[in-house]
Amino acid sequence: MSIAAEAPRAAWDDEYDVIVLGAGAGGMTAALIAAIEGARTLLIEKTSRIGGTTARSSGTVWIPDNPEQRRRGISGDAASARTYLQALAGDRADASMIEAFLAAGPLMLDYLEQHAHVRFRCYEHAPDYRQEFAGAAQGGRPLEPLPFDGRTLGKDFERVGTPLPELMLLGGMMVTRGEAAQLVRSTHSLKACMLGVRLLLRYGVDRLRFRRGTRLVLGNALAARLYSGLLGRGVPVWFDAVTEALVDEDDAISGLIVEHGGQRLRLRARCGVILAGGGFPSNALMRERYLPQPVAQYTPATEGCVGDTLDLALDAGATLGTVGADNALWFPSSITRRADGSTAVYPHIVLDRAKPGLVAVNRAGKRFVNEAVSYHEFVRAMYRSQRVVQTIPALLVCDRRFLWKYGLGLIRPMTPRLAPYIDQGYLKIGETLEDLARTVDVDPGGLVATVAQNNRDAATGVDTEFGKGTSSYDRANGDASHRPNPCIGPISEPPFYAVAVVPTPLGTSLGLLTNAAAQVCRAHGQPIRGLYACGNDMHSAFGGEYPGAGAQIGQAMTFAYLAVKDAVGAQQRSAPVADPAPVNRRAPQPPSRLVPTSRVPSGSVR
Ligand SMILES: Cc1cc2nc3c(=O)[nH]c(=O)nc-3n(C[C@H](O)[C@H](O)[C@H](O)COP(=O)(O)OP(=O)(O)OC[C@H]3O[C@@H](n4cnc5c(N)ncnc54)[C@H](O)[C@@H]3O)c2cc1C
Numbered sequence: 001m002s003i004a005a006e007a008p009r010a011a012w013d014d015e016y017d018v019i020v021l022g023a024g025a026g027g028m029t030a031a032l033i034a035a036i037e038g039a040r041t042l043l044i045e046k047t048s049r050i051g052g053t054t055a056r057s058s059g060t061v062w063i064p065d066n067p068e069q070r071r072r073g074i075s076g077d078a079a080s081a082r083t084y085l086q087a088l089a090g091d092r093a094d095a096s097m098i099e100a101f102l103a104a105g106p107l108m109l110d111y112l113e114q115h116a117h118v119r120f121r122c123y124e125h126a127p128d129y130r131q132e133f134a135g136a137a138q139g140g141r142p143l144e145p146l147p148f149d150g151r152t153l154g155k156d157f158e159r160v161g162t163p164l165p166e167l168m169l170l171g172g173m174m175v176t177r178g179e180a181a182q183l184v185r186s187t188h189s190l191k192a193c194m195l196g197v198r199l200l201l202r203y204g205v206d207r208l209r210f211r212r213g214t215r216l217v218l219g220n221a222l223a224a225r226l227y228s229g230l231l232g233r234g235v236p237v238w239f240d241a242v243t244e245a246l247v248d249e250d251d252a253i254s255g256l257i258v259e260h261g262g263q264r265l266r267l268r269a270r271c272g273v274i275l276a277g278g279g280f281p282s283n284a285l286m287r288e289r290y291l292p293q294p295v296a297q298y299t300p301a302t303e304g305c306v307g308d309t310l311d312l313a314l315d316a317g318a319t320l321g322t323v324g325a326d327n328a329l330w331f332p333s334s335i336t337r338r339a340d341g342s343t344a345v346y347p348h349i350v351l352d353r354a355k356p357g358l359v360a361v362n363r364a365g366k367r368f369v370n371e372a373v374s375y376h377e378f379v380r381a382m383y384r385s386q387r388v389v390q391t392i393p394a395l396l397v398c399d400r401r402f403l404w405k406y407g408l409g410l411i412r413p414m415t416p417r418l419a420p421y422i423d424q425g426y427l428k429i430g431e432t433l434e435d436l437a438r439t440v441d442v443d444p445g446g447l448v449a450t451v452a453q454n455n456r457d458a459a460t461g462v463d464t465e466f467g468k469g470t471s472s473y474d475r476a477n478g479d480a481s482h483r484p485n486p487c488i489g490p491i492s493e494p495p496f497y498a499v500a501v502v503p504t505p506l507g508t509s510l511g512l513l514t515n516a517a518a519q520v521c522r523a524h525g526q527p528i529r530g531l532y533a534c535g536n537d538m539h540s541a542f543g544g545e546y547p548g549a550g551a552q553i554g555q556a557m558t559f560a561y562l563a564v565k566d567a568v569g570a571q572q573r574s575a576p577v578a579d580p581a582p583v584n585r586r587a588p589q590p591p592s593r594l595v596p597t598s599r600v601p602s603g604s605v606r
Helices: 025-036 052-056 067-071 077-092 095-116 150-159 177-184 190-209 218-232 284-290 308-315 375-386 400-406 419-424 433-439 444-460 472-476 551-569
Strands: 014-021 041-044 120-122 142-145 242-249 252-260 263-275 328-337 343-347 358-361 394-399 428-430 496-508 519-521 527-533
Touching (some): 014 025, 014 252, 014 551, 025 041, 025 052, 025 095, 025 551, 052 218, 077 095, 095 551, 242 308, 284 496, 308 527, 328 375, 343 496, 375 496, 394 400, 400 496, 433 444, 433 496, 527 551
Parallel strands (some): 014 263
Antiparallel strands (some): 242 252, 252 263, 328 343, 328 496, 358 394, 428 496
């Protein structure tokens, strides 16, 4: 029922052109572009920080045919990306969504670079995840955000969500994947050593004034840079604001009702409301309802992503996309307790699984997957194997040499003291493989046989069971200096170790059905005027598949661009407004026209 049906049309407490819900990559991109387009824009965030899961992420964006590729003389990538996405997603994805993504992704990047100084650089070598499909690239599509200096945000730096503590060094220093790889070599390389010294000096100075390092990289750099663009353009960001309902007038969404700063306000959105609440990975009930069994108990996503933006839309007549087998994108994660009692969810993304000298086994002590596949495919394999034998949790098994050289989960390379991890129960140890197997409740005979086969394969370089190390994606995360196969090494030097991993959704792929303009649709595909979705609130344009690093944020930002383009397109007043100022200089705000809550009509529009 709509407010219009319940009460005479009430006055608006304030009017905007575009109102965005959620300050992650999707929402901040939408709000920033809307502001650049000259739209009066409001960004509503329900927590007290910007960034959402984006601020915890690696910040990679997967955009085929991107400007960085073109600068390097690579053209025509859209055609092979189309082939790849169609082969990968099949009929689970709508071809028009893929077309929209391919066409708009590069435009979005060009636009943000030109108008908001949001820039990325190429990952040198980042093959797509599913090399078995035609059109998969060897690199170039994933882009990494440039570092950002958090100090330029002044006091607003405190508003930037923090990365996962376990993915920072020394309790607050961020490093890129490339820097981490260099730092491991700092005892052997002067260049790496100098890098370490520079990073440490900067971090030391930072800690005199800030709670964490201010040299931001990865997803934190992306979130902070988008936020800085919003501040620079004077876009109001309302924190701790709870949106109660969307206002539906004449079959179109014309605004919303929000509680903010002790007031209940009825806000008009002349061009549209854009939902970017990050899906529902943190909602235990929705995980139970939509995710496969056994249901994931943990997630590395932020606590704000509980699907209430989806509820707002569903109550306004929207529908979800087609429910699939996963409905989530996956990380295998190990779990432990932090000193403060909170739960640490450590995603095993690329640092350990593909390195030589590790096997992943189920309760029978048997391998069930090529350990080097993408995190999403690894978890899918856990669920497949679970149908036959218990594989959740699965065990990552290695020996002393591996642990020292490559680390395992939370345990970094060259960690001298393992006792704290063992005492916590995070790291399991056995002087023999049989001991280890009994400790982790795995069949000893199975594990011994598996490791024996692994050691034979390590000598020949051929994984006779799962073909580990045959694809360029596997090898990119292996150890290039290891021969004959960079992903297979012997497990032979006691003691032996194991860490348990469980499926954890990094995000959800089941979201609101939209069309190629990011308009939220009703069950039969008619768009709801004035309502848009992007990021994990939008149903995956790739049918829930994970084509390569950055596929989530790449989609989020691209469909944010398309949403704004459609929303403000009809009412476009002028050419983009020139970038006003260096970071953090606030543009003057129009005087507030907010009125006391007594003027807000009661009743729900749900
Ligand atoms: C460790 C890690 C690494 C990752 N690395 C990558 C990567 O490199 N590349 C990639 O593509 N993906 C990556 N992902 C996944 C990616 O981070 C997310 O899929 C993506 O950030 C989602 O973006 P979003 O804008 O949809 O949501 P988010 O970034 O989660 O933002 C949603 C925001 O909306 C807010 N919100 C929720 N409900 C409301 C409401 N009702 N009103 C107002 N605000 C609301 C939330 O509080 C939150 O701030 C990673 C994930 C993790 C956990």
